[in-house]
Structures are given as C-alpha cells and as structure tokens.
Amino acid sequence: MELAFAGWSGVFILLMYGAVMLGVGVFTYLKNRNVHESMDEYYLGGRGLGVMVLFFTFFATQYSGNTVIGYPATAYRLGYEYLVSVPYFIMIIVVYLLFAPRMYVMGKKYKLLTPVDWLNKRFNSKSVSILAAFLMLYALGNYLLEQFVAIGQGVSGLTGGTIPYQVGVVFFIVIMLIYGWLGGMRSVAYTDTMQGIALLFGVFMLLIGSIIYFGGIPTASDYMEAYSPEKLGFQRGRG
Incomplete structure (x- = not known):
C-alpha cells in the first residue's frame, strides 16, 4: 500500500511538472506572438535571454540526465578513478572559450x-555546410x-514502476515538442532555467545528505577499503 501511494505521488509530481512546462510554452507564445514569425525570436530568443537564463540553460543542457543517471552510476562502478572526469568537464568549458567569443561577435555582426x-559564410561551400x-x-x-x-529511468524510478519506462519517455517527448513548437528558443530556455535550478538544488541536497546520513567521503573510503579496495586507485594497464 505504501509503495502504491509513493508511486502515485510520483505520478502527481510528474504531471504537475509537465503542466508547468506546458504553461511556460503557452505563456511565452502569447507574450511574443506578435514576433512569433521572427527567426531571431523563434530560434535565438530574440538574442536577449539574459545572463542568468543562459547560465541555467547551459547548465541544464550540459549536465541534465547525465548528472542524475549517467555519472553517479559510472562513479559507483569505477570509484575514485572517475575523478579524472572533473578535468575533462573543465576542458569542455576551456575549449568553448577558444572559439565561442569569436563566434558570438561574428554572430551579432552578421545576424547568424x-x-x-557561420561555416557557410567562412568557407562559402554547400558541401562543407551539409x-x-x-x-x-x-x-x-x-x-x-x-x-x-534518463527520462525513462527517472520516471520509472520516481513512480515506483507505476508509469512504465516507455510511457514516461513518450509523455515527455510530447510535452517538449509542444512547448518548443509554441515558444521556440525562449520557452526552451525558460524551462531549462527551471530545470537547471532544480538540478543544482538537487545536487547540493544530495551532497549535504550524503555527508549527514552516510558520513561523506571518509566513510565511503572506509567502506571501499573493506569491500572494494580496487576502487580506491586508478587501474593500471595490462601489458
């Protein structure tokens, strides 16, 4: 009975979440319907989304399902060896900074x-562009x-299997198509901002919870030393 209740409470949360995302799409469409046919507005949010919206949009897009489903599972399987992923992620931002500022300037100058x-303007070649x-x-x-x-796993886990994997995926695909079609980039950015804030909050709560309830890194290290000592160091290549 308790499991059933937990499952349906998860269904309620997901329905409310979907309704909020649809509401963002409808609100964005109604607010900007006079410029709805503008390419700049639809695809780039009018080139004026703001720093915080862009930050949380990039944050949610860059990490999103990976943070919830992918990276924790890989870190659990590999142990401290997966710390190598941290500089990898930092390098993603560093590489962005090598070309993004220049592309930003050119994008504004030529309305790309x-x-x-940009590639079409740079090389003037349809083959390269295609x-x-x-x-x-x-x-x-x-x-x-x-x-x-990630969507399917998250929905199935949150609802305790009440909503099957495939149904959860199809449901949120439809939701995303609707709000993306209605509001374009602006509604996508706003929903991503909502998701990015929730994701950032959740990550901090998981971190604090792991420290309070599970003892944090020292306890985890003691546990690995006792049961999986191979996860405390990097694996050496086999000759």
Missing part, C-alpha cells in the same frame, strides 16, 4: 542563426537518445 551559417550539419545532427542524436534513457 546557427553554426552552419557535412557539418550531418555531423552536428549525429552528435545531437546521440545526446538526445541519452536524454530519453
């Missing part, structure tokens, strides 16, 4: 909408499938 527009588009779509497709897995 997509990275392919190849770049396919490569970026391939990368996005891989990332998109990863998010679907």
Whole structure:
C-alpha cells in the first residue's frame, strides 16, 4: 500500500511538472506572438535571454540526465578513478572559450542563426555546410537518445514502476515538442532555467545528505577499503 501511494505521488509530481512546462510554452507564445514569425525570436530568443537564463540553460543542457543517471552510476562502478572526469568537464568549458567569443561577435555582426551559417559564410561551400550539419545532427542524436534513457529511468524510478519506462519517455517527448513548437528558443530556455535550478538544488541536497546520513567521503573510503579496495586507485594497464 505504501509503495502504491509513493508511486502515485510520483505520478502527481510528474504531471504537475509537465503542466508547468506546458504553461511556460503557452505563456511565452502569447507574450511574443506578435514576433512569433521572427527567426531571431523563434530560434535565438530574440538574442536577449539574459545572463542568468543562459547560465541555467547551459547548465541544464550540459549536465541534465547525465548528472542524475549517467555519472553517479559510472562513479559507483569505477570509484575514485572517475575523478579524472572533473578535468575533462573543465576542458569542455576551456575549449568553448577558444572559439565561442569569436563566434558570438561574428554572430551579432552578421545576424547568424546557427553554426552552419557561420561555416557557410567562412568557407562559402554547400558541401562543407551539409557535412557539418550531418555531423552536428549525429552528435545531437546521440545526446538526445541519452536524454530519453534518463527520462525513462527517472520516471520509472520516481513512480515506483507505476508509469512504465516507455510511457514516461513518450509523455515527455510530447510535452517538449509542444512547448518548443509554441515558444521556440525562449520557452526552451525558460524551462531549462527551471530545470537547471532544480538540478543544482538537487545536487547540493544530495551532497549535504550524503555527508549527514552516510558520513561523506571518509566513510565511503572506509567502506571501499573493506569491500572494494580496487576502487580506491586508478587501474593500471595490462601489458
């Protein structure tokens, strides 16, 4: 009985979450319907989303399902060896900074909408533009499938299996398509901001909870030393 109640409480939370995201899409559409047909507005949020909105949008996009489903599971399997991921993630931002400022300046100067527009202007070649588009779509497709897995696992876990994996994925795909179609980039950015704040809050709560209830890193190290000592160090390559 308690498990059933926990499952349906999870269903209620997810329905409310979906309703809020739809509400953001509808609100954005109604507020900007006079400029709805503007390419800048629809695809770039009018080029004026603000620093905090962009920060949480990038935060939610960069980490999102990985933070909840992917990285913790990998860290659990590998142990301290997975600390190597920290400089990897830092390097992502460093690489961004190598080209993003220049692209930002050029994007504003020439009113570019997509990275392919920049490549087309730089190389003036349809072949290069088409190849770049396919490569970026391939990368996005891989990332998109990863998010679907995270959605399905999250919904199934939060509802205690009351909502099957596949149903949760389809439900949120429909929600995302609707608010993305209605409000374009602006509604996506606003919903991402909401998700980014929730994600950041959740990460800090998990960190604090792990320290208070499980003893934090020292206790985890003692546990690994007793039961999985191989997770305390890096694995050496086999000759």
